Amino acid sequence: MLEILEAKDLTPYAAYETPGVTLHAVESMTAGGCSGFAVFSYGTDTVTVYACDAKGDLALYDGIARTVLFKAMLRGIDRANYLCDTTQLKKLHLCDPHSNTCSSIAELMNGCAGCKEKKD
Incomplete structure (x- = not known):
């Protein structure tokens, strides 16, 4: 089963460290280990995404980015x-x-609700 979870260990993402910025990461985890990730930080009114990778799986990339x-x-x-x-x-x-x-x-997330209504 796939889960997208907050990473507890940020060591693999040390390359994205910036002075004065607290990094966060989410990882998609399967029985085989990490299959994708995103590295980001929160600002006052903006989230900054430094990296997002799902090893070529567009649906997984979508899930990680939306998370x-x-x-x-x-x-x-x-x-x-x-x-x-x-x-x-x-x-x-x-x-x-x-x-x-x-x-x-x-708006982006509410737009998705509109797509669901059209399918129903």
Whole structure:
């Protein structure tokens, strides 16, 4: 069973450390170990994503990225800034088309609710 969990050990992500910034990471865990991750930090009104990788699995990438955005929403944060490659994020419409940001996480998540209603 796949789980996306907050990483307890940030040692594998030391390359993303920045002075004055508290890093967080989520990892997708299966019986075989870690199959993907995202490294991020919370600011006052923005979550900054430094890396997101799912080893080529677009659906898993979507789940990892949305987990980060949801965790930010729980903290009252509504913007995301991506310092990582945004190719997959743009395919998934998790990033504004002409920038490396998500200007409204709430709108993005509420947009998904609209898609579900159309399917019902």
